[in-house]
Amino acid sequence: MRTVLHIGAPRAWPKPLGPVPWPLVPLGNRPLLEYWFELSVDLGALEVLLVLDEGAEQIESYAGDGSQWGLHIQYGFHREGGAPLAFLQRSPDLWRGGVLFLHGPLFPRRLPDFVRAPPDTGFFWHGESNGNCCALCRDAASVEVLLAEAAPDVGTRRSFAELGLDPVPVESLRDFFALNLRLAGGEISRYLAPGYGAADGSCVGYNVVLPPSADVAPSVILGNDCTVGLLASVGPCAVVGNHVRIGRQAQLSQCVVMSDTYVGEQVEIREKIASGNRLIDPEDGVVLELEDTWLLARMPPAAAPWDAYRAAAGWSVALVLLCLQAIPFAVLYGLIRLCGCGRLATQRSYSRRGTVRKLPVFRSAEGHRRNLLVRLFYAGSLDLTPRLFGAVRGRWRLCGHEPLRAPEDQALRDELKVYFPAVFSYATARGGADDPAVAAMEARYYAEHRGILEDVRILRDTLWGRLASGLQKRG
Amino acid sequence: MAATFQVRDGVGVVAVNGALTSVGVDAFREQFVAWWQSVPDIRNVVIDLSGVDFLDSAGLGVLVALLKRVLERGGDMKIAGLQKRVRMVFEITRAFKVFDIFDTAAEACHACA
Numbered sequence: 001m002r003t004v005l006h007i008g009a010p011r012a013w014p015k016p017l018g019p020v021p022w023p024l025v026p027l028g029n030r031p032l033l034e035y036w037f038e039l040s041v042d043l044g045a046l047e048v049l050l051v052l053d054e055g056a057e058q059i060e061s062y063a064g065d066g067s068q069w070g071l072h073i074q075y076g077f078h079r080e081g082g083a084p085l086a087f088l089q090r091s092p093d094l095w096r097g098g099v100l101f102l103h104g105p106l107f108p109r110r111l112p113d114f115v116r117a118p119p120d121t122g123f124f125w126h127g128e129s130n131g132n133c134c135a136l137c138r139d140a141a142s143v144e145v146l147l148a149e150a151a152p153d154v155g156t157r158r159s160f161a162e163l164g165l166d167p168v169p170v171e172s173l174r175d176f177f178a179l180n181l182r183l184a185g186g187e188i189s190r191y192l193a194p195g196y197g198a199a200d201g202s203c204v205g206y207n208v209v210l211p212p213s214a215d216v217a218p219s220v221i222l223g224n225d226c227t228v229g230l231l232a233s234v235g236p237c238a239v240v241g242n243h244v245r246i247g248r249q250a251q252l253s254q255c256v257v258m259s260d261t262y263v264g265e266q267v268e269i270r271e272k273i274a275s276g277n278r279l280i281d282p283e284d285g286v287v288l289e290l291e292d293t294w295l296l297a298r299m300p301p302a303a304a305p306w307d308a309y310r311a312a313a314g315w316s317v318a319l320v321l322l323c324l325q326a327i328p329f330a331v332l333y334g335l336i337r338l339c340g341c342g343r344l345a346t347q348r349s350y351s352r353r354g355t356v357r358k359l360p361v362f363r364s365a366e367g368h369r370r371n372l373l374v375r376l377f378y379a380g381s382l383d384l385t386p387r388l389f390g391a392v393r394g395r396w397r398l399c400g401h402e403p404l405r406a407p408e409d410q411a412l413r414d415e416l417k418v419y420f421p422a423v424f425s426y427a428t429a430r431g432g433a434d435d436p437a438v439a440a441m442e443a444r445y446y447a448e449h450r451g452i453l454e455d456v457r458i459l460r461d462t463l464w465g466r467l468a469s470g471l472q473k474r475g
Numbered sequence: 476m477a478a479t480f481q482v483r484d485g486v487g488v489v490a491v492n493g494a495l496t497s498v499g500v501d502a503f504r505e506q507f508v509a510w511w512q513s514v515p516d517i518r519n520v521v522i523d524l525s526g527v528d529f530l531d532s533a534g535l536g537v538l539v540a541l542l543k544r545v546l547e548r549g550g551d552m553k554i555a556g557l558q559k560r561v562r563m564v565f566e567i568t569r570a571f572k573v574f575d576i577f578d579t580a581a582e583a584c585h586a587c588a
Contacts, residue, residue, distance in 0.1 A: 268569045279563055288563045292532040295567060 008053030008078025021055025104132030379470020518550030525556025
């Protein structure tokens with residue numbers, strides 16, 4: 001028996017939650033897709049085919065070869081325009097041994113009488129043949145019925161309810177929120193628990209700091225690496241993702257807090273979804289983006305240890321560079337201002353925490369780009385001195401991403417898993433024109449390939465490249 | 476951010492328009508204080524936020540500061556006309572426990588009378 005999960009069709013509703021495709025939206029702190037894996041394992045369908053399109057890279061990166069669940073996962077790609085069952089109809093021989101089929105965002109909700117060993121015959125169907133649907137056929141005859149009928153006849157199909165399953169559509173933030181609260185309300189006990197399961201129906205992940213003064217009212221689902229502040233209150237019916245910090249005296253109830261979120265002191269979240277610095281009302285989808293980092297903020301993902309070493313080394317180098325550049329900067333900038341050749345302006349840019357900061361940017365006056373003072377200024381990388389000051393203050397890294405503009409680069413900011421806005425970047429090293437496509441490619445590359453050697457290369461290319469360029473022009 | 480100040484049936488009504496954020500709170504506070512000193516007979520104030528589409532913690536802070544001034548005169552301050560996003564800020568910060576909140580300025584004025 002095989003499982004075919006046709007999950008490529010894109011959906012817009014998860015966008016406010018962050019850059020996550022709908023099969024990976026967390027329900028009770030586990031991705032929706034994982035519940036289908038769990039059902040496949042229960043049904044003995046260990047051969048799984050994922051049909052992907054949007055978010056394919058993320059989903060493949062998450063699911064891998066399936067060995068973590070005891071599955072063997074293969075991948076196919078979604079074709080636009082075909083009916084859901086067309087995929088199965090193209091290679092009917094593959095499914096003779098039975099098939100569990102899913103098309104679209106349905107959650108395999110288990111009822112209290114869920115049957116782990118379903119009957120060997122029968123054609124179980126839920127949904128619409130042209131929309132979200134799922135089917136289970138365990139014998140060749142049922143598979144033939146499934147493949148032969150574009151819209152399976154009511155007379156031949158049986159309901160999933162007979163198996164103790166109630167497939168629930170997840171087509172909006174409201175559905176997503178309601179399902180999470182249902183799971184937090186106790187239904188999570190019908191599935192593999194994400195973390196340690198308690199008798200009161202709560203689940204607590206690994207590495208959770210929970211002081212005695214914090215009040216956890218059952219039932220809640222707390223993810224891994226969470227910190228709950230003193231006198232904070234969590235629950236009832238709260239789903240808290242991984243790597244969440246809850247400030248002291250904060251109150252969370254009837255809510256979903258997505259991973260990597262900071263909830264400030266004395267903040268109250270009730271009947272809402274919090275995702276980074278976004279507060280979302282699931283009823284009407286209204287999104288509030290807060291710039292007050294002490295209320296709600298996106299926490300940088302837990303950094304690898306070498307990121308911390310890199311930051312420490314970068315800060316030391318920034319301090320040395322700032323000492324070297326301070327006097328030349330003061331002299332040359334003073335002369336440039338006197339001559340009216342340029343000035344420092346500010347640009348709204350995203351900080352690492354997702355808030356907006358003013359980034360100092362040097363702008364040469366029109367017609368003065370080839371001015372000797374301006375060329376010297378660039379050749380010595382003195383236009384970056386104010387940013388170096390920010391780096392010493394801890395606002396920017398020494399080497400990393402070119403700070404993304406707010407709000408123009410919001411989509412890219414959401415997409416990047418790690419973001420280190422910095423003084424020196426590929427953009428400063430290349431010194432080329434601002435091409436958004438190139439900038440996006442560089443940002444993604446740095447997120448994946450960052451390291452001390454990469455930082456040294458950026459620093460060398462920027463300092464030496466600019467100096468060489470300046471000297472060449474002078475010559 | 477722009478604010479208009481008027482007196483209706485013995486109640487001061489302050490209508491604010493635009494975003495009440497750190498950028499405009501100082502100007503708003505100064506305008507309010509100047510107006511407040513010019514109407515010594517007024518004790519109760521309604522802040523009509525129906526024209527405010529965004530408010531941050533600085534905006535909330537100035538409302539709390541104004542409430543303190545009004546209470547010092549022995550009056551009361553009520554908030555009216557919260558838009559959805561502004562209401563969400565009030566909820567997350569628990570500010571709705573500090574202020575009396577009404578749907579419209581007329582209802583708030585009626586409550587003050």
